[in-house]
Amino acid sequence: MFDLVVDSVPLAIVASIPLLLAVEGELIVQRGGIINLGIEGMMLTAAMTAAFAAQTTHNLAIGFVGGVAGAAMIAALFGLFAIVLRADQIVTGTAINLLALGGTSFVYHETQAFQQPVPQLRTDPLLPLAWIVAPIILGVILWNSSFGLRLRACGEHPEALLATGRSVRMHRWAALMIEGLLVGLAGAYLSLALSSGFAENMTAGRGFIALSIVIFGRWKLKGALLGTAIFGLAAAMQYALQAANRGIPFHLLLAVPYVVTLLILCGVAGRVRAPEALAKP
Amino acid sequence: MIHLSHITKTFGPTRAVDDVSLEVQRGEIVALAGENGAGKTTLMRIAAGEIDADGGTVNREGRAELVHQHFLLVDALTIAENLALTHLGFRFTTRRMIEREAREIIAGTGIELRDVSRRVSELSVGERSKLELIKAIARRPATLILDEPTSVLTPNETGELFAVMRRVAGEGTAVVFISHKLPEVLAVAQRVIVMRAGRVVAESAARDTNVQALANAMVVAQSPGLPVAGQLGDRVTGQPNIKAIVGVAGNGQSELAAKLRDEHREAGHIPEDRSRDGIVAELTIAENLALKAKRWNARDAARHAERMIALYSIRASGPLQRAGDLSGGNQQKVILARELDRRPPMIVAAEPTRGLDIAATRFVHEQLRAAAADGASILLITSDLNEAFALAGTIQVIYRGRLSEAMTPEEASRRVAALMAGVA
């Protein structure tokens, strides 16, 4: 059993990159007081636009840019509803997920571009980015900068920040754009590095798992890393168990990530203190 | 220096400010007195530039800072971080840096607030009030406006506040403070302006007037049974069944009321915050009244509602009116009707007359007295000492979540100030 765990570690670290980037992005946004349920749709859209960009230009870097562009588009749409129109964030997020699901399937079937081969990934800059660079930079921004202080105020008591003459909206938009960047990279990595192109519904709930990990980590970066590591390991072991053919049915193994996430949410025992103003328009 | 000329402001159908002109000079301390709803806060928000007047002109020299009644502090952040919110552009910061700057700011205002690394959630209500004051004064405004600053302070803290006000005025700042507590008004202000129903009805130098005259100006008619603001305990009207728990807001009253609500489900409960916890705005009056009923029948509910509307003199267009459209006083009557009509053996009323005008307040007191006379035992949680002494036969003080022993009104009137300040 133990060797199974150890063998799974490298896979866990790499396979969790999209998830980790999503967790980091969502953490920043939620610290600002917004809950972006549409992160699933954002990642899916990014996966599609990244594949489209890479497969038409035969250039991987452009593919990643394409991913970020796709995510930014969704972020803009979400921000329009959640920040400008002050609409209900849960309903908006759900709508965006449906939009992305239907939209990406539609576009995928419409063009031949997705039939092209995907360029290979030689060096992997995203691994140190997701696991080391991003957490450090985000940590400094959140805890050691005036912007981060004001953003946290947006998430706790926006009226207090408004009274000082600052714009709560601007801070939330900034957080949303940071999330767009991170999730764009995540989606691109998913379709270009972890798979060979786009497939319908390929995010398979990663966005929702990311949301769960943000809660588990109590809206802190260390917690985010820990939660993703735990989840990533459990998910990677699913493949190891499959390969080792221990007699556990394939389909039940597929359910493991979601059950694990449910358990993770259970483990958030008792009173968890979310940012006070979370999800209030 | 602020000069307001013929200011009007209307919110929907209500004229909040009706052709008001007043001015405050540098170095003056002016008090703006009046009942709830008289228009004082709205007028001052216009003076500070937070909202625009519909008519009239505002002439302001320098900046005006308004310290709100309800705190605009971020509980999860520390004192230092809250102060940092007001002062930065973009830069990288460290905890030590922010705390050092905070101490400098605090020192500059002359107000005492120690240990800036504490979270605001850990502070007492008086300390939070100080922090709000520091925030305002630190910006060196030409005019400082304080909205009901003493409503949450102990008598000691009030004295400290007045000292700060005098010092700041001595340095040339114009100070306006809004209050409905007349003895305080006379203690610190040089000039008093009284507002009623959106207009200025009286203005005089503090030394030329007294509490009685001011109180008379504040209300339309005085009824003999009504306690006059500022006079305590000289009325033996307290009933045996009514117990009052008094204290400065924020000392555990809300938690106590919630605990009682959950432990005594059969009792009647009147919540402190009527718009958040009292009525369901989207439902009709009839539906709100029926929330505790076991069965629902639209026709019976409507008939019952009509009866309650008549009995409690609720100003509404009918049982099917949306409860959220009623005025505060009428919403409170709906809650009273719902809770009292079932004749529960026990009633817990938290701040039942907060924000109500004289007539509504009198009505609520009558209903509570009637219920007590009927045999119900009533627990009144209030920060209004007059109310407590007017109604209750027994008084307890709550401070930082603990209750003092039960006292008679006579004994309480001697000890209450000290107990509320936590001085045994």
Place this chain on the structure above:
Amino acid sequence: MRRFGVAVLAAASAVLLLAFSGALFGHSPWSLLSILGSGSVGSRFALAGTLLKAVPLLLTGLSVVIAFRAGVWNIGGEGQFIVGGLAALVASRWGVVASLAAAMLAGAAWASIASAMRLWRNAPEVLTTILLNFTAIHLLGWSVNGPLREHAAQYPQTDPAGAALPVLGGVHAGIVLAVAASVFAWWLLYRTAEGLRLRATGFNPNAARWAGIRVGAQLARAMAISGAAAGLAGGVELLGVTHRLFERFAAGYGYSGIAVALLAQLHPLATIASALFFGALVTGAGELQRAANISAGLATFGQAVVILTLIVFENVRSRR
């Protein structure tokens, strides 16, 4: 009346935006619209298809209406639909009534997992219900490939159910059940004390608590009823249309219920009309796939557009 207008406007905008999207990729918007129309209501066959699709949509829509009215975020209709179907299959040997009852119980139970997690662990149901959806999908996958697989073992599907709903001229009796459920939901919400408490809790849980309502239990009950409705949808779909279970059994009915409920402005009776609209949309989109090779994902896209348009109009309205 105005709310009706908003709904119509939202529906129309969705259809127009669909046509526009098609145009972006070279399809003629007119032919797209005409295929949508003829494919959904243009023939007896199309109409029957629309009605058949509307039935589960009505039930999952009602599920969302009840949940959202209580202030509970039940996004788990998909999973509750699936377990409803599973339970209905297993219980089908004992007849239609037992089968549908089992479906409702299973849906309620599945939803109650999320309820329990919220009550005891403060886990937000908006996430747990979604995670349970994925779990149910894989549970279904395991069942149809494993223990419940058909005897012929040819395809990943089950044997036919032991019971079936009677057929009435092209559609099945489930349509009667669905409409009855709609009326029941209306009666529950507006004519009973339980419904009043449920709505009060949804509007203002604080005030509900102060009025003596046990909010936790109230929300749990609402979730259970909501889950039962979605479970019933699964059972009805099994016994009336598919007769077997297979991997894509739910096919988005659960999530579509959200759009159905929101277009109906959370009113149980209006849900009937809303379900018919989306039924037409799905059926028409299916025809689009057959005739013009356009992905049926367009229907899902259309649902999202409806929701977003509704939000915009609600917003514009409340600003005036």
